[in-house]
Amino acid sequence: YAKENGRNAYKFFEPEMNARVVRRQSIETELRRALERQEFVLHYQPVIHLLSGKTVGVEALIRWQHPEHGILLPDEFVPIAEECGLILPMGRWVLREACSQAQTWIQAGIPPLTVAINTSAFEFRGKNFVENIRATLAETGLAPHLLELEMTETVLMSDSASTNSVLNALVDMGIKLAIDDFGTGYSSLTYLRQYPVDALKIDQSFVRQMTSSTDSTSIVDAVINLGINLKKRTVAEGIETAEQHALLLALHCDEGQGYYFSPPVPAGEFAALLQSGILPLSEHQHRS
Numbered sequence: 001y002a003k004e005n006g007r008n009a010y011k012f013f014e015p016e017m018n019a020r021v022v023r024r025q026s027i028e029t030e031l032r033r034a035l036e037r038q039e040f041v042l043h044y045q046p047v048i049h050l051l052s053g054k055t056v057g058v059e060a061l062i063r064w065q066h067p068e069h070g071i072l073l074p075d076e077f078v079p080i081a082e083e084c085g086l087i088l089p090m091g092r093w094v095l096r097e098a099c100s101q102a103q104t105w106i107q108a109g110i111p112p113l114t115v116a117i118n119t120s121a122f123e124f125r126g127k128n129f130v131e132n133i134r135a136t137l138a139e140t141g142l143a144p145h146l147l148e149l150e151m152t153e154t155v156l157m158s159d160s161a162s163t164n165s166v167l168n169a170l171v172d173m174g175i176k177l178a179i180d181d182f183g184t185g186y187s188s189l190t191y192l193r194q195y196p197v198d199a200l201k202i203d204q205s206f207v208r209q210m211t212s213s214t215d216s217t218s219i220v221d222a223v224i225n226l227g228i229n230l231k232k233r234t235v236a237e238g239i240e241t242a243e244q245h246a247l248l249l250a251l252h253c254d255e256g257q258g259y260y261f262s263p264p265v266p267a268g269e270f271a272a273l274l275q276s277g278i279l280p281l282s283e284h285q286h287r288s
């Protein structure tokens with residue numbers, strides 16, 4: 001019986017496996033084509049200095065304008081791009097596009113904003129990561145201190161000499177480093193002492209539960225105090241309500257982003273929000 005069941009299960013499973021593999025392969029092929037055909041686009045979400053209410057930065061978030069399926073979000077294709085290695089050319093495109101957009105805004109008279117891009121651990125391990133960033137900054141003319149690289153805790157967990165030298169090379173260039181989704185990885189406080197990170201981005205899962213769970217409030221409070229004591233900026237992600245905003249302000253969180261201020265929007269819309277005064281700008285950066 002067991003044998004027969006096993007065989008049946010196998011027969012049943014096989015076509016499904018194939019379907020999955022075929023689907024993956026077709027997404028991979030499409031991703032490759034999408035890079036060539038420039039189907040990717042960046043949307044931009046403002047980062048607000050909470051105390052002054054001014055816009056001090058922007059996070060670039062990739063979208064795929066798929067010819068048949070419409071706009072696809074990164075969770076649907078970034079993991080596949082990571083698996084098949086396409087994350088490397090994709091990451092280079094993101095870097096160039098974001099830097100050149102930031103420089104275009106400056107040339108249009110918008111006060112300089114920090115532009116944050118998301119980097120995957122795979123990119124970090126890529127050979128010419130640092131050199132490519134240096135070259136892209138030189139080509140686009142963007143000042144290094146206006147570029148912030150967001151990385152997850154996994155990058156910092158690989159306690160290797162090369163991680164250290166890559167991070168130090170970036171910091172020496174003047175680039176800012178932020179830990180994304182802080183608190184959701186294999187949090188080790190050791191790397192906070194070891195690596196030169198500038199900012200902690202408090203994961204939106206904590207922010208979302210803050211007003212209903214005192215545990216989440218305590219975690220957010222603790223992370224903000226960690227930031228204050230280690231002299232690192234704290235940025236709350238996923239602020240959706242006035243209540244969350246008020247609480248984060250009271251807890252002395254430095255900056256925030258979320259639908260409460262603005263969702264990520266196309267570049268043109270972002271510039272319009274700034275120019276219309278809907279998103280107030282500061283004359284000078286509040287950041288250290």
Ligand code: C2E
Nearest residue numbers: 061062073074075078094118119120238239240258259264
């Ligand atoms: P992340 O860097 O933590 O980005 C925050 C995510 O939260 C974004 O989702 C953003 O659209 C969303 N968000 C912003 N405000 C709110 C809010 O108030 N409420 C809620 N519920 N969500 C909010 P998105 O754009 O789908 O990106 C998901 C993740 O994909 C990002 O998480 C980032 O890890 C990754 N990603 C995005 N762009 C890139 C990229 O260019 N390269 C790489 N390697 N990863 C990227």
Ligand code: MG
Nearest residue numbers: 059118150180
């Ligand atoms: Mg991010």
Ligand code: MG
Nearest residue numbers: 180181203237
């Ligand atoms: Mg995040």
Ligand code: MG
Nearest residue numbers: 152180181203
């Ligand atoms: Mg995330």
